[in-house]
Amino acid sequence: MRLHPPARWSVRLRATIAATLIVAVALGGASAVLTTVLRDNLEESATKDAARRAAAVSEALSTSSPAIAETVRPAETVRPAETVRPGTPTVQDPDLQISRLDEPPRTDWDTAGYMVASTAVEDGTDVVTVTARSSLEPARNALRVLRRLLVFGVPTLLLLVAGLTWFFVGKALVPVSAIRAKLADITARDLHLRVPVPSARDEIASLARTVNATLDRLENAVEQHKRFVADAAHELRSPIAALRTRLELAAHEDAAREALTDVERLQSLTADLLLLARLDAGEPPRREEVDLGQVAAEEALRPRPRPDVRVRLAVQPDVVVDGSRSHLARLITNLVDNAVRHARAAVEVRVANEGGVAMLEVRDDGPGVPPEHREAVFDRFTRLDWARARDSGGSGLGLAIVWEIAVLHGGSVSIADRGAGACFVVRLDAVPQPGAAVALAPPA
Numbered sequence: 001m002r003l004h005p006p007a008r009w010s011v012r013l014r015a016t017i018a019a020t021l022i023v024a025v026a027l028g029g030a031s032a033v034l035t036t037v038l039r040d041n042l043e044e045s046a047t048k049d050a051a052r053r054a055a056a057v058s059e060a061l062s063t064s065s066p067a068i069a070e071t072v073r074p075a076e077t078v079r080p081a082e083t084v085r086p087g088t089p090t091v092q093d094p095d096l097q098i099s100r101l102d103e104p105p106r107t108d109w110d111t112a113g114y115m116v117a118s119t120a121v122e123d124g125t126d127v128v129t130v131t132a133r134s135s136l137e138p139a140r141n142a143l144r145v146l147r148r149l150l151v152f153g154v155p156t157l158l159l160l161v162a163g164l165t166w167f168f169v170g171k172a173l174v175p176v177s178a179i180r181a182k183l184a185d186i187t188a189r190d191l192h193l194r195v196p197v198p199s200a201r202d203e204i205a206s207l208a209r210t211v212n213a214t215l216d217r218l219e220n221a222v223e224q225h226k227r228f229v230a231d232a233a234h235e236l237r238s239p240i241a242a243l244r245t246r247l248e249l250a251a252h253e254d255a256a257r258e259a260l261t262d263v264e265r266l267q268s269l270t271a272d273l274l275l276l277a278r279l280d281a282g283e284p285p286r287r288e289e290v291d292l293g294q295v296a297a298e299e300a301l302r303p304r305p306r307p308d309v310r311v312r313l314a315v316q317p318d319v320v321v322d323g324s325r326s327h328l329a330r331l332i333t334n335l336v337d338n339a340v341r342h343a344r345a346a347v348e349v350r351v352a353n354e355g356g357v358a359m360l361e362v363r364d365d366g367p368g369v370p371p372e373h374r375e376a377v378f379d380r381f382t383r384l385d386w387a388r389a390r391d392s393g394g395s396g397l398g399l400a401i402v403w404e405i406a407v408l409h410g411g412s413v414s415i416a417d418r419g420a421g422a423c424f425v426v427r428l429d430a431v432p433q434p435g436a437a438v439a440l441a442p443p444a
Contacts (some may be wrong), residue, residue: 012169019165031150035117038146043115047049049357050095051117054132057096058119061389080257097131113137158428180430181209186349222280230277237274240267272397276380279404285324286349289431292319292328293351299332300349309343311336314350320431321358323409331405334398335362342366342422355412358430361416374415402426 095114114133121128124327175198182195194215197208244263293315321328332349339347343364350361369377376382381396402424406413411428 012166012173016165018161020158020162023161024154027154027157031154033163035143035146039139039143042142043136045138046115046134046139047117050115050120050132050134053096053134054130057098057132058121058130061098061121061130088224095133095135096127099129099131105219138306172204175200175208179208183211185378186215191215191222191437209419211434221297226277226280230274232273237267237270240270251442260373269397272401275401276397276400276404279401279408285327287322287324289320290323290325290328291404292321292360292428293317293354294362295325295329296332296349296351299329300336300347304340306340306343308345309340310346311340312346312348314348314352318433319351319358320355320433321409321428322431323428327405327408331402331426332362334402335360335426337424339364339424351431356430356432357427360426361418362417363421363422365421368420368422369415377415378413 029075069120111133111135115136116131116133118129121130175196179195182193186193194212195208197212198205240263244267297313297315304311336347338350339362343366346365348361348363350359350363352359378399380400382400402413406426406428409428411426413424413426416423416425
């Protein structure tokens with residue numbers, strides 16, 4: 001079964017873990033091979049040392065006859081003895097034995113932990129065996145020192161590899177982070193921006209150039225779309241205006257009145273499309289200090305198709321914002337029109353300064369907006385199913401225009417829970433007014 005790393009693991013972390021594991025496996029194998037080779041070499045050296053010493057004693061024992069055999073035998077096959085033939089030199093070394101082959105073995109000569117070598121010397125009918133042993137303790141000490149070094153050295157080396165891998169991979173991914181941050185800042189209004197291209201000629205630089213080429217194509221496509229919408233809306237305005245004028249002259253007929261209503265809706269749709277095209281184009285509005293309460297009062301009290309719906313005002317004085325008066329008036333008009341369209345009997349418009357934030361609330365007593373649709377209603381041409389069946393339903397662009405205007409002024413728009421009905425809340429930065437009373441935000 002293949003194990004996949006968690007999705008939250010970054011490339012930097014995965015590269016560090018992979019490099020560390022690879023080096024750990026390599027060091028583990030190298031340590032095992034090094035330990036085995038060193039042990040075999042030390043044992044071979046001890047065996048050669050025992051054979052050399054046995055050969056040296058055998059040469060001293062023989063007067064004229066050469067040694068007939070030299071073999072390395074296991075320790076249990078050695079036949080030590082306490083006596084040697086007359087005339088042989090006395091051996092004081094505890095690691096040497098001189099014995100006759102027909103003598104019984106001694107049991108007090110320890111060969112555990114030694115490498116043993118024997119040499120037989122024949123002098124007439126007399127055969128003498130010289131046995132030497134070489135201790136393995138130096139070899140074991142060397143292996144202990146090596147293992148101690150490996151126990152402390154391998155983890156230290158792995159930490160060093162992990163740290164260096166983390167550092168260099170992070171350094172290599174710095175351009176990727178810069179590209180990601182720049183892409184996150186690019187919106188539909190900032191398509192002229194481009195991601196930074198690293199100076200190195202590597203895959204990341206190729207990625208940056210590809211992203212910039214894609215942004216070029218996207219910017220051209222968006223500009224063509226904006227020009228198309230603006231041109232289409234502009235071209236539609238003149239014939240629609242002329243058609244409306246002719247229908248107004250013949251408004252005494254029922255069919256003409258219905259056609260005039262359709263033309264008015266078509267004219268409103270054209271105006272909305274033209275405004276959206278201008279907002280998408282990023283045209284900077286003429287900014288000034290605007291009394292939001294005064295604009296709200298003017299726009300909320302305009303005559304509307306439903307005289308049965310009463311519009312109430314709760315406006316705090318001196319709520320001033322920095323922005324475009326025409327755009328803010330359009331924002332309030334769209335919110336009030338939307339509320340009147342869906343209200344049962346009443347709409348309330350409230351303007352207040354709460355903690356330095358200009359709050360505009362438009363509340364109705366209609367069916368409200370379900371929580372699952374509270375973000376979708378601000379999309380273009382979005383209308384809820386129950387609103388589509390209404391003859392007086394909007395085009396689905398009014399709330400989209402509200403969203404764009406609020407964002408253009410550095411604010412936000414949302415739908416709050418204020419009991420029954422829908423409550424649209426617009427938040428904008430208020431301009432401080434000397435001597436003006438500032439209402440504090442109510443407790444949550």
